[in-house]
Amino acid sequence: MTTALTMTVSPPPITGGPATRRGATVTVLTLARAESWRLLRHPAILVGLLLTAAPWVYEWLSGGLATRYPVLHDEDRFVQLPMLLLAAGTLLAANLAVLRVQRDKMVAFYSVQLTTTAQRTVAHLLSLLSLAILAGAVVALRLVWLAAAPGAIGRVSVLEAVTPPLVVLLAGVVGLFLARLTTALVAAPLTIVALAMLVLFSAVGPQWSRWVGPIAFEDETVGSLPPHLMYRPVVWHLVYLAALLAALALVTVGLSGARWSLTAPAAVVAAVVVAVTGALQNSPVPDHIVDARSQAATRPADEQVCRDVDSVRFCAFPPYEQRSEQWAAVTRGILRWAPEQVADASYVVRQRIFLKSSAELTDPVPVEDWRADDAAAGTPESVPVSTVWGDREGYSEIQMIQFSGAFANRAVTGSAAAIYDNAVICGARGLLILWLGAQATQETENAYRQSLEHSYGGSVVMAVLTSASGPSFPRETADLVRDLLDRPVGEVGAQMRQNWQKLADPATGLAEGAQLLGMRAPAGRASGLRC
Amino acid sequence: MPSATVAVTGLIRRYGRHIALDQVSLGLTKGVTGLLGPNGAGKTTLLRILATALSPDQGTIDMLGIDPLTAKGRLEARRVLGYLPQHPGFHPGFTAFEFIDYVGILRRITNRAQRHDETRRVLDAVGLSDVRGKKIKTLSGGMRQRVALAAAIVGDPQFLILDEPTVGLDPNQRLRFRELIAELGEDHVVLLSTHQTEDVGALCQHVVVLAGGTVRFDGTPADLSAYAAGRVWHSAQKDPNAVAGWRTGQGTVHNIGSPPPGATLLEPTLEDGYLLLLDGDPALKEVA
Numbered sequence A: 001m002t003t004a005l006t007m008t009v010s011p012p013p014i015t016g017g018p019a020t021r022r023g024a025t026v027t028v029l030t031l032a033r034a035e036s037w038r039l040l041r042h043p044a045i046l047v048g049l050l051l052t053a054a055p056w057v058y059e060w061l062s063g064g065l066a067t068r069y070p071v072l073h074d075e076d077r078f079v080q081l082p083m084l085l086l087a088a089g090t091l092l093a094a095n096l097a098v099l100r101v102q103r104d105k106m107v108a109f110y111s112v113q114l115t116t117t118a119q120r121t122v123a124h125l126l127s128l129l130s131l132a133i134l135a136g137a138v139v140a141l142r143l144v145w146l147a148a149a150p151g152a153i154g155r156v157s158v159l160e161a162v163t164p165p166l167v168v169l170l171a172g173v174v175g176l177f178l179a180r181l182t183t184a185l186v187a188a189p190l191t192i193v194a195l196a197m198l199v200l201f202s203a204v205g206p207q208w209s210r211w212v213g214p215i216a217f218e219d220e221t222v223g224s225l226p227p228h229l230m231y232r233p234v235v236w237h238l239v240y241l242a243a244l245l246a247a248l249a250l251v252t253v254g255l256s257g258a259r260w261s262l263t264a265p266a267a268v269v270a271a272v273v274v275a276v277t278g279a280l281q282n283s284p285v286p287d288h289i290v291d292a293r294s295q296a297a298t299r300p301a302d303e304q305v306c307r308d309v310d311s312v313r314f315c316a317f318p319p320y321e322q323r324s325e326q327w328a329a330v331t332r333g334i335l336r337w338a339p340e341q342v343a344d345a346s347y348v349v350r351q352r353i354f355l356k357s358s359a360e361l362t363d364p365v366p367v368e369d370w371r372a373d374d375a376a377a378g379t380p381e382s383v384p385v386s387t388v389w390g391d392r393e394g395y396s397e398i399q400m401i402q403f404s405g406a407f408a409n410r411a412v413t414g415s416a417a418a419i420y421d422n423a424v425i426c427g428a429r430g431l432l433i434l435w436l437g438a439q440a441t442q443e444t445e446n447a448y449r450q451s452l453e454h455s456y457g458g459s460v461v462m463a464v465l466t467s468a469s470g471p472s473f474p475r476e477t478a479d480l481v482r483d484l485l486d487r488p489v490g491e492v493g494a495q496m497r498q499n500w501q502k503l504a505d506p507a508t509g510l511a512e513g514a515q516l517l518g519m520r521a522p523a524g525r526a527s528g529l530r531c
Numbered sequence B: 001m002p003s004a005t006v007a008v009t010g011l012i013r014r015y016g017r018h019i020a021l022d023q024v025s026l027g028l029t030k031g032v033t034g035l036l037g038p039n040g041a042g043k044t045t046l047l048r049i050l051a052t053a054l055s056p057d058q059g060t061i062d063m064l065g066i067d068p069l070t071a072k073g074r075l076e077a078r079r080v081l082g083y084l085p086q087h088p089g090f091h092p093g094f095t096a097f098e099f100i101d102y103v104g105i106l107r108r109i110t111n112r113a114q115r116h117d118e119t120r121r122v123l124d125a126v127g128l129s130d131v132r133g134k135k136i137k138t139l140s141g142g143m144r145q146r147v148a149l150a151a152a153i154v155g156d157p158q159f160l161i162l163d164e165p166t167v168g169l170d171p172n173q174r175l176r177f178r179e180l181i182a183e184l185g186e187d188h189v190v191l192l193s194t195h196q197t198e199d200v201g202a203l204c205q206h207v208v209v210l211a212g213g214t215v216r217f218d219g220t221p222a223d224l225s226a227y228a229a230g231r232v233w234h235s236a237q238k239d240p241n242a243v244a245g246w247r248t249g250q251g252t253v254h255n256i257g258s259p260p261p262g263a264t265l266l267e268p269t270l271e272d273g274y275l276l277l278l279d280g281d282p283a284l285k286e287v288a
Helices: A021-040 A043-061 A072-078 A080-103 A117-147 A158-181 A187-204 A234-255 A260-280 A287-298 A318-335 A367-377 A397-413 A428-439 A442-453 A475-486 A489-498 A500-504 A510-516 B043-050 B071-080 B096-106 B112-125 B141-152 B171-185 B197-203 B221-226 B270-277
Strands: A305-309 A312-316 A347-351 A383-385 B006-015 B018-028 B031-036 B058-063 B081-084 B159-163 B189-194 B206-211 B214-219 B232-235 B244-247 B253-256
Touching: A021 A080, A021 A117, A021 B096, A043 A080, A043 A117, A072 A080, A072 A117, A072 A158, A080 A117, A080 A158, A080 A187, A117 A158, A117 A234, A158 A187, A158 A234, A234 A260, A287 A367, A305 A318, A312 A318, A318 A347, A318 A397, A318 A428, A347 A367, A347 A397, A383 A397, A397 A428, A397 A442, A428 A442, A428 A475, A428 A489, A428 A500, A428 A510, A442 A475, A475 A510, A489 A500, A500 A510, B006 B043, B018 B043, B018 B058, B018 B206, B018 B214, B031 B043, B031 B171, B031 B197, B043 B058, B043 B159, B043 B189, B071 B081, B081 B141, B096 B112, B096 B141, B112 B141, B141 B159, B141 B171, B171 B189, B171 B197, B189 B197, B197 B270, B206 B221, B206 B270, B214 B221, B221 B270, B253 B270
Parallel strands: A312 A347, A347 A383, B031 B189, B031 B206, B081 B159, B159 B189
Antiparallel strands: A305 A312, B006 B018, B006 B058, B206 B214, B232 B253, B244 B253
């Protein structure tokens, strides 16, 4: 210690601020700013942020973004779940920030300061805004990042994007509320666990529980839906969250010593709003949306837009129009090996939505409706393609090979009927269809190999939109195709084109087809599936 | 004697059936006033009432013209007083600068530049300028106590309440702390609670002895010492009639009480006066 222990400088004229309401307000804002900086540097926030962003960074580094083909009106919802990690960090950090006084045994000191406990609570509440802004920035960055990814389509809903910042804010208020309720440090972690269970419950629980939690999940097995077919009462949900936040914040300030006559009436009003919006957000899907879904699932042609690429007409719901670029890559990859008369024929690819009537996996697609829809639109023999595309955590890629296989089927058979037929395609035709479908693009090939890994007994089902409709291919055919994929595609493609007629002929057996391609015929009869 | 700037009259505070303060009246002026008393004398209760952390059941307080017992007056009083609690606590994760800056906000110094100036000033005043960027958890016990003192003097409050600030400090640190408090006493009203008579002797111009919730003495340290005049003597062996006696470093026994005829009287100390004052008090045994 070398510093002199003397009062060398006379104190500046510190006024301590006027003892007015304005003085108190300025103090609260100053304190909120100081607390904001502390919050932003809190380890719980940094860990929450890291856990939120880690999968995204991994996706970027591993090149996963190149095959994600984001649908932005879905991504604005997908971004919400990982943001709950930041929300959990916020709850914890806010709780610890308030309990700092008790943890550090400074109650005696703080209790005689000019700034009251209630004012400090308000400052803590305001400091949470910095984390809401941080959350908003993270969401915006993620969505802009996805919008810039190849094949991104659709439009972000601002309301969906606003949800995570609001949830982060609410989580922080819960943390403050807990701190004013109990000084027990274990309260915040236990609440995080309870809230995680609530989120899980609302995801898998009964219909009424869907919007109770901070975020609401969709049945993602249905696949992507155009925005006008979705029913997400996000506005009510945001009001619900905001009212919950207000109610908790007011009670928290009340618990901090503010006059209940000031906070209680507003808290009661907020609680009423919570109850009302809680009920409103839980209302059943409106009739007009049910009708629109039914229309889109059976007769979508009228609301779709079509564009021609080469000899193929692609019809899609408006937000998915740009997806035809990816579809065209597949159709081009198939038709490049077809003889002239097949390659130059006109084709239609129509985007379809398949809404299952039940949880069973035995539902067929409404082929008759689709056929009538095509007839009315003047687009007969259309090949169905899903609204789902790309490889999002391995879930969507099956839809790529399903479309590719269906288009190959249409090209080889000259009709769309076989696409929906549940028959087993046993002969050389199966070899041609399956190989064409699999090799169309690198992505369809990956998807094919992936589907083999998930296959029971090695056979392949080319289901339409993951329904119960569609042909199967026996294991022998699937194995031969896998071997063919290992050979140079140009060489196999030339052989396919040369022997197209023979291979496409339903009378040609698998052994004969294999020989035409210079492969050893599979031993014995086709097994597994009845041919 | 200068006029009292902090006046306490007829203060009563009960905890259930126990009376912690009973009709306490005292006046404080610029300079350091020592508040002496055994444990349980009511010192901390009195200090907490003066610091506005606690309300008395009865009595009045005039704090630099402010009545801190009204809601409005309480806030006004907090503006003019600085309080160093007995166990001040500290935020280990804050640097000394961050903490004092934070206290500055709590004391409503909202202008950033002015607050930073004030933070530097008080850290300089307690001799912590060199370590202001260090986290408080890395500082020694004495330094932490100085951080707490710095926190109490942010905004230059005119009335300082220091509750046993030298407890737990080693002799060297205590000496430095005394210097600090003495300097503060030059132009502030300082009330220093302690049960160390050496602190009072070294620092205070005025001393109040509290025991059993009542004021037993209110005067100068010299007066307190004088209370034992003619009642301190030394002998070869401990005098059985002495109120208290102990063998000193010189090998003789220092006795206080009623000296036998012909005893060699000694010059009384503050401690002698204090001990004799509390003679008969149940707390005496503890102190002696």
